[in-house]
Amino acid sequence: MRIGELATKTGVSVRALRYYEEQGLLTAARSGGGQRHYLDEAIDRVRLIQMLYAAGLSSRTILDLLPCVDAKVNTPQSRAMLRAERDRIERQITQLQQARERLDRVIALSEGPASGCAYTDTGTPDS
Amino acid sequence: MRIGELATKTGVSVRALRYYEEQGLLTAARSGGGQRHYLDEAIDRVRLIQMLYAAGLSSRTILDLLPCVDAKVNTPQSRAMLRAERDRIERQITQLQQARERLDRVIALSEGPASGCAYTDTGTPDS
DNA sequence: CTCGCCCCTCACATGAACGTCAGGTTTCAC
């Protein structure tokens, strides 16, 4: 499969895919004229990369972690790295939960007492 | 208190505080020569801003939300905005939890079977 | 062979949240 198809199937832009390759996160075979060809596995790979990006990891960190995830590199260092990142994520989850609680409190206040708000407005009213 | 002290007390850089003001997130009185003077309340304000930044909100979004949080602006629109952001945060928490689970699985694999790893290495070995 | 669509490689642009340097002013302790 060529790059456009992979882009479509993963919902990631062509540019982003080239960028992933540039960063060493994704590899592709090249056919005669230099066009990239991907295996089906690339789809999962891209989804994993996206997941880690969404978790706030940098491409550099992802590059370090990928060998641990798929090639099963397994050294004390790699385990420490994995745990470190997981802990980072945990801390971030905690922070997010605090922020959410803060917003929840504000929301409760605004919806609660003396708010002239008996209805529950579940969507943004078209402005 | 002047900007340097506020920076020290909040752990945020002077530059960042000026940036917050530039973005309309933080206001300061000016003394004769143009220097910023902050009330003690500014400390909490900055901490709130940091919390929201940490939750991944943009300065623009924070700017929109702050009036709801502290000036108690309370309109259907503001409530919808608050809920929208809280939901965004919730979704991000979910994504992070998925990423964490993924890492947990990898960690379990690497520490578990046939790993020559009977000890539990809780820290990064000084490299 | 040629049209059209997809692909290629530069390489500059973007936006967010600051860092950093330059050149100048204010404040405050002494």
Next chain:
DNA sequence: GTGAAACCTGACGTTCATGTGAGGGGCGAG
């Protein structure tokens, strides 16, 4: 009143993950 520390306003630099052309080549259908 004076010198150093802290502050001021620009304004350009940085990093990251892309967006966005420009200019040119690959490749299957007819």
